[in-house]
Amino acid sequence: MKRLCPEKLLAIIGPSALTETLTDMLRRNGISGYTLLQASGAGTSGPQTGMLDIDSNIMLYVILSEERVPALLDEIERLMRKGHHLKAFVSDAAVLAIE
């Protein structure tokens, strides 16, 4: 299918306190499109029930071309090295493009 353009889907899961940090990071990297979901969950930093701002997660999806992925991963890695509790993963997505 020619109209399906192979791109990458970057998903980032983290505490909602980092929402602006992450969307600012995208903006700084010239990415103006993203999709944000409210989430709960659990992990090494304990249960995140989603009940209060303090224990809510977000799941951030960014569709982007492969060459923009490394720069973002660098920044996420830097945040994680500082101690921030983030999960990030990349997968393939064939994105519908018009024209």
Next chain:
Amino acid sequence: MKRLCPEKLLAIIGPSALTETLTDMLRRNGISGYTLLQASGAGTSGPQTGMLDIDSNIMLYVILSEERVPALLDEIERLMRKGHHLKAFVSDAAVLAIE
């Protein structure tokens, strides 16, 4: 794993005003199963904070077999050509099937 059946996962992101348009589209194409998530986000049509119906997004997931994908993409493309702000992408999913 024999019980894992290779299918496609179609994800559609768009304004919540299009919810019924999209689920009707699925129904018209003989697809009765889907999963719907409330989302916020940002893109060329501005910030979608998710606060009011006017600026909320949805994320629609449809698991389907590969041969049903093109017909849906045709319809989504048609909506996009009319100006609707949608993002759609397809990825691989190995779906657990019983019997």
Next chain:
Amino acid sequence: MKRLCPEKLLAIIGPSALTETLTDMLRRNGISGYTLLQASGAGTSGPQTGMLDIDSNIMLYVILSEERVPALLDEIERLMRKGHHLKAFVSDAAVLAIE
């Protein structure tokens, strides 16, 4: 990208009444991390509008290594054979790992 570690993303969709059943299942299998999204949808068990606890869905994401997938699929299959309305699928994810 060496820091991206190939893992699996298991997604489970089902009624929110099964939330604890599913997270307990993860715990029993030694998995302490997961992400949970509130969802609505439709399927063979009718519309799930998400309005009441009785007709809300969840979407559960688990990032895990490939060798842990079969044991979980066994359990999910068992639940499905009992009649529970679940959708489960596995896809590839390249997970950002530090160190």
Next chain:
Amino acid sequence: MHGFSNLLIPAVLFFALGFLARVVRSDLRFPPDLAKALSIYLLMAIGIHGGVELGRANLLTAVHAVFWAIMLGLLLPVLAYVVLVSSRRVDALNAAAIAAHYGSVSAGTFMTAKAYLESNGILYEMYPVIMLAVMESPAIVIGLLLAGWSRRRLGIASDDARTAAEGRHPSGILREAFLNGSVVLLAGAMVIGAVVAPTRMAALHPFVNDIFMGALCLFLLEMGMEAALRIGEFRRMGVALALFGVLMPLVGALIGALVGGIALSFGVGGTTMVAVLAASASYIAVPPAMRLAVPEANPSLYITLSLGITFPFNVIVGIPLYHRLAEAIVGAWV
């Protein structure tokens, strides 16, 4: 007072508005958490309300009422199960799951009846509120027992009922019946209402009483939309089964009115309330319990029946009908 002008009460009209909005395919959309928040609020408010009444109730009458609530909760599901199985429209496990819903109650219907009585200036005893809180659990227990029995009849491994809830619900059936979220909230709020000194409860009055009717209207607006969405499903499920959703409440109402008017000697208001309890089917507490413990049953059957057929039938047609039934029974008896 008679005739359908009785229906011109805000709660019923908001239900109709929601129903209509969905039928004409308006894009009126409720945020999902609002519906859930309202149902939590209503359970809390009605629990406290019942508890405060319980605190000043005649103990003997209260025990009497609780006894009959349990009886109704045990009897009605068995009746429904027998009817459903002998109708041969559903298999035994679906019959068990549906039956549990009709033994339990719908707080939404009960509160609409309350609004109806108050609107018409009809006094009512408060014991039915206590019965409401009590009736959720026995029906679930009987439903699970009926399901277990059906499984044995069908030759399904008998330990299934236990493992169905494995990992989470070790003690099985009773846990499912008594630790159900809405049972805990309703019963807990009732205990709090009964135990706390009235002067201390006064601070809760505006939240629990004054804004109650408005919150109920908003909830029913939403439930009207839910009901309309599901009523369309009844074609898929067959007319015979849909008829069950109308006949069972009528039978239930009759039994309930007899219990209320004769066994419990309530007045017209209280008798109407007991009839409503018996006629209504749960769509909050029982579905999740059946989802967990009777996974073989099809949720769209029992949700469509209770929320899509019985609930609107009771709200629009049933309540004024049960009121007249109560008048007849109480009148004949006195």
Next chain:
Amino acid sequence: MHGFSNLLIPAVLFFALGFLARVVRSDLRFPPDLAKALSIYLLMAIGIHGGVELGRANLLTAVHAVFWAIMLGLLLPVLAYVVLVSSRRVDALNAAAIAAHYGSVSAGTFMTAKAYLESNGILYEMYPVIMLAVMESPAIVIGLLLAGWSRRRLGIASDDARTAAEGRHPSGILREAFLNGSVVLLAGAMVIGAVVAPTRMAALHPFVNDIFMGALCLFLLEMGMEAALRIGEFRRMGVALALFGVLMPLVGALIGALVGGIALSFGVGGTTMVAVLAASASYIAVPPAMRLAVPEANPSLYITLSLGITFPFNVIVGIPLYHRLAEAIVGAWV
């Protein structure tokens, strides 16, 4: 009474607080469903309020008010469209979509004006509440007609308007205008308020009236944050267009004040209200309708204009201004 001390009313201050919180980049976060729940509550409350008033209104004046509401709803979008198209800042389809917003009304602005008048002890007629409910739909119809006309002018396939909503909205334009979620809720609540006996409405009073002002403040806190988020976008869209978001309400207010003060002979309060209706732009009902039926238009243009520019302008500067305008017109006329 004059001067900006008028602005020291809680509703306006909460709007300013929300605005400020976003401007200083505070991490104050509203749960998405709270905003939606509050807007549903406010529409329900104002609908009931209007309905109760309608129930005891002078029928002739009410018909008169509805007539002028429709006139405003038809006239203002045409005016806005002509201004926008001749300004050459946007293409004809964007002009049509924006125009529809200015023919419709903002319930949030209207309620702030109500709070402003009550705070200042100014009496007002209740007919503007009825006009509020009526004005949403005509503007949508005109917007869609203008869009269809623009498409023909631009040579876009004329059946597009029909297929734009295919599968869901067969009867197209009117459906979009009258079955819009907020129109249904507002009009439905108004009918309920008008039809139900006042004694039966009393039970709703605490929910619908007493806690109204507090809920409005919470809503405006949130809308302040929304407005601040969008006001930054005005740079992208150009100063000329942003100016439209300030001038159009001034023109609308003048027309509205003339209608209120002269055609409808309202007092200062009622005239202010009609001016506010005419000056305000919709950010609840119209955007989804335009999203569906005029997909070619850019939502960020019309949402930024109505929510990011016109709404804060009206709340902070407009209302006291329109109040003086009403004083002048009513004073001159009397």
Next chain:
Amino acid sequence: MHGFSNLLIPAVLFFALGFLARVVRSDLRFPPDLAKALSIYLLMAIGIHGGVELGRANLLTAVHAVFWAIMLGLLLPVLAYVVLVSSRRVDALNAAAIAAHYGSVSAGTFMTAKAYLESNGILYEMYPVIMLAVMESPAIVIGLLLAGWSRRRLGIASDDARTAAEGRHPSGILREAFLNGSVVLLAGAMVIGAVVAPTRMAALHPFVNDIFMGALCLFLLEMGMEAALRIGEFRRMGVALALFGVLMPLVGALIGALVGGIALSFGVGGTTMVAVLAASASYIAVPPAMRLAVPEANPSLYITLSLGITFPFNVIVGIPLYHRLAEAIVGAWV
């Protein structure tokens, strides 16, 4: 009046109900946005309440109270930090993050104390409400300073504190402390309450005061569930640290009661309130600030301590205890 019958107030009982529901593994489920909506409502209401009081307060006493609030906010975290570091159970950065929570306050605990005093007919000064609004920020500042100092001691790059919030919080620490969402909402509502004329505030009374206690009960029901979820985690974190969650409030209460009873010369009610402020640990405002600025600390440690241990301890055991402490101190002093 003494003895645990004091605990029979609805707010505490709803907390216990939520706690119990989770302990018995009931499937009672709160919609996530309800919890967040309630905490926004409570902050708004208590802010307005405090602002109205501030508007009619004695300025000198108010300044005095603010001074001591800042002192407590600065002193308590340093004390907590020293205790934690010398206990060697956590590293210095975790100690800093935990310490900030204990210098700040829990609005939920404060409101429960208010309900407790009112239930027992004990009068109290309103100055503690002002102190509540003031105490959130200094503790955050001190927490961040302690973290910066710890980083230097541990040899972590000193510019880390700055870059930790890069892109968003250029001015760093102060921004984190004063633009925190709940600080902005609480302080903003307080300013509005103080600045607006009382006659204009009256319209907010039903929303902000009348339904307050009921909303608090619903919130505490939810917080009880949250606390129960976390109390189980204390085994993982070791008994010594869990003990800190009980001893630190006792020490805080003593210091607070001395400040309230002696430095500020409050009566028993006001002194109890100041003790509660000093004893309580934040679980709304501080955790997000620490998440952002001290990412090296483990959130499950500080959230478990403040929400899972100190909060239930204060609500169930602490408040009546601090009340007696206040009686002793005020009695001895007079």
